Amino acid sequence: MIWYPYTQMKGMKPPYKITGAEGVYLHANGKRLIDSVSSWWSAIHGYNHPEMNEAIISQVRKFSHVMLGGLTHDPAERLAEKLRTMLPGTLNHCFFSDSGSVAVEVALKMALQYFVNRGETQRTMTLSLEHSYHGDTFRAMEAGDDEDYHFILKACGTSGNTVHIPTNIADLERAFADYGGRLNCLIVEPLLQCAGGMRIYGVDFLRRARELCDEYGVLLVFDEVATGFGRTGNRFVADLVQPDILILGKALTGGYIGHAVTVANDRVFAGFYDDDPNHAFMHGPTFMGNALACTAALKSIEIFERDNYLARVKHIEEISRDYMRDFTARGVREVRIIGGCVCIECEDSEVARGFQDFAYDRGVFSRPFLRYIYTMPPYIISEEDLVCILRVMRSWFQR
Template sequence: MNNKVWYPYSQMQLNESRYKVVHAEKEYITLDNGKQLIDGVSSWWAAIHGYNHPELNEALSEQANKFAHIMLGGLTHKPAEDFAEKLVQITPKGLNHVFFSDSGSVAVEVGLKMAIQYWSNKGEKAKCKFVSLKKAYHGDTFKAMEVGDDSDYQNSYNHILNKGFYTSIPKGGFNCSKDELMEALRELGSILKAHSDEIAGFIVEPIMQGAGGFQIYSPEYLTEAKKMCSDFNVLFIADEVATGFGRTGKLFACEHASITPDILILGKALTAGYIGHAATLSTDIVYDAFLGSTYEEAFMHGPTFMGNPLACAVGLKSYEIFEREDYLNKIKHIETHFKVAFSDYQHKDIHQIRICGCMLVIEVVDEDCVNGFKDYAVEKGLWLRPFGKYIYATPPYIISKEGLEFIISGLLEWFEKKQL
C-alpha cells in the first residue's frame, strides 16, 4: 500500500474507491475524468452555499491581502470581534460570549471543559460528569467521545473512556405523544435526581441527532429538559455543530423549543465549508464564573487558530448571504420537495424515512441494502455517501429545483431497481 494520505473512517488495506475532485462550482463536483456530480451531502453538511461562491471567494481574498492569521493571545482583530458580535446577535438571546476554536470536536471539548470548570470555580469540584442522549455523536476527540454513544467510532477506546450517563430521546419523532414524552422525561429526571451532585451538564444534539442515526425528536422534550436541568443545577449544553445555520428548518435547532442553552456549540456551516472553524458560546452566568483576581479561575484554553481572520471574514459574509437570500425559505421548499416525494413512500428494504428541514434520511432494514450504493450514485451523477443502515441527503441550500429532483429520482431509482 502506498497511501500517503490516511483517510477518515477507512480501513486503508481495503483500498476503497475514492474519486478525485478537480473543481467544484455551486452544487456540482467535477472529477478528474470530467464527470460532474451533484453534491447531496454538502461536504459533511458544511458547504451550505455550494462551492466557489464569488462573494465568499472575495471575502477570503480581501482578508488574505490584509493578514491571514493573527494569534488571539495578547492581540485581537476586527474580523474576530465583528464575527463574535454577529453570533451574539443571531443566536438565542442571552448567549453573550464567544470562544472560537478550529473544529467542531474541539468546540465540544471547550464546552465540556467550560462546564466542568464552571462548577469547580463555584466550589463544586465533584460535578464533572455528563448526561447525554443514547446514540449521541459529538466528535472524535477524547472528551467528545466520552459523551458520545456511537460505539462504531469508539470501540478501540472504550476501555479508557470515562463515560457518564445516557438517556433516551422520546419515541415518536418530532410530534411524539404525551406518554412518549413523559417516559423520556422520567428517565432523564431519575438520572438527574440520583446524580446531580456529580453531573456538570446535559449535552444534546437538539431536534436531530447526526452520525448516531439521524434520529429526530420532540422540541417539547428540549423545553422540559432545560427546565429540569435548571431545577437540578445542571448546565444545558446544545451541540449545534451539525444542526446550526438552518439544517433543521430554523436558524438554530434550539429555536424549535424556544430555549437558550447555557452553552451553545457551532461548527460546520459556520464558515460555509471554506475553512475549518467553530465557536462555543456561553451565557453571562457561565462566563462570570471565570472572572476573578487570579488565573486559577480563568479559562486556560487557546487553540492556535482560534478566531482566524480568514475564517471570521468568510463566516461573516456567509451569514450575510444566508439572511439576504432568505435561505430559511429555500430550506422550507427543499423540505416540501422531500416530503412530497417520500412521505408516503414504502419499500420492503426501508425501515423508516425521516425528513427535517434540509435533511432526508432513509433507514434501511439491513446494511446489505446499501451495498454498492455509493458507486451507483456516482455513475448516476450524484455524490451521496451512506453509512451503516442510512442513506442521507443534506444538500447545499442553493441547490436548484432540477438538482434536487435529480437527487430524489436517483434515490427512488435505486430502490425501484431493488424491487425487481
C-alpha cells in the first residue's frame, strides 16, 4: 500500500484518484477539476503539454539516464550552459540533484565546506528565518522552522548550529553582530515564504542581508525551489539581489520530473577548485543530471521565455488583486497576494477545515494547510478558470 505524505494514515480521507490530466485540469472519478496548486507549485505549463511530452519522448528514444560520475551528456551540459547564461552575476556552476530537499542539503554542505577548505572551521552556524521551510531531510528541516517538524526535531535533538530570526532588519543586524564570525551562510526563501504560510516580506531585507553577508564574509543562499521561474512575479528573486548560492527545483522541469539544481557563483566554486583532492565536493546523487529531467527543464525554460510567462504571471496577479480587492469576512485574518500566489490566512485552522471538499464539489482541486487557503495556479490558466478558483475561495467565507 502507499504511505501518503503529511497525513495520519489512520482514518485518512481517501485521496482523489487521477485518471488523466490536461492543461490546468485534473480528471478524477469522472469529474474535471481545476488544479489550483499546480502539483505543489511545480506544473507551471499545466499537464500533458504537447511540446514537453515530445521533448521527453524523443530523449527516451536516445537514453533516459546515465550517471554523471565519469560520464556526461548533452542535456545536462546544455542545461548547465542555459542556466549559466540565464542567471545573474557569476552563478555559473550547476550541481544537479533529484529533489529540492537534497539541493538544500547540497547548499548547506557546500557553504560549510567552503569555509572548512579555507581553514575557517569555526563557521559552523547557519542563519535562517522564522517560518521558513527548506525541505524534509534533516538539515533542511533544521534550517526550516516548520511547526509540523518541531516535535520530531526536539526528539532527536538539533545540532544547535541554526539560529532563526524574524524578517526584520533590526533582528538581522543583531544576528550578524552576535554570530557573524561563526556563520557560514544565511539561507532564505526570498520574498515569499511558502510552506510557512505564504508570508511575504520586502526586498529591503534581502538588500541589507547582502550587505551584511559581504561585511562579515558570510555566504548568502537563496532557496528559490518554490519562488524560482516567476512565482513572485520576478523571473528569479536573484535578479533583484544576487545570492552566492541559488537553489532551483519544482518548476525547473515544468513539474514533469523531480529534479533540482544548486548553483554556485565563481567565488564559491573557487573555494573548492585547487590541488588538494580533499577540497573536492563529496556529493553525488545517483540521478543527478538525469537526461529526461534535463531535457524537460530545457524545454520548460524555452517555453517560459518564448511565451513570456512573466507577463502571464503579471496578469494572474492583476486579476487576483482586482477580484480580492477589499475582501474581508468573518474568519479571515489577512489576504496576501504576490505574483502567481494568492493566500487567505484564516483566524485558525478550524476555519479552513472542510474547504477541500467544498472546492471539489465546485470543480476545483485545492489543498489548504494549517490555516491557509491558497492558490498557486499553472501560469497557463485562463482568466475564467482563475476567477472560478478565486470565487470558490471567497464563497467559502460567505456560505
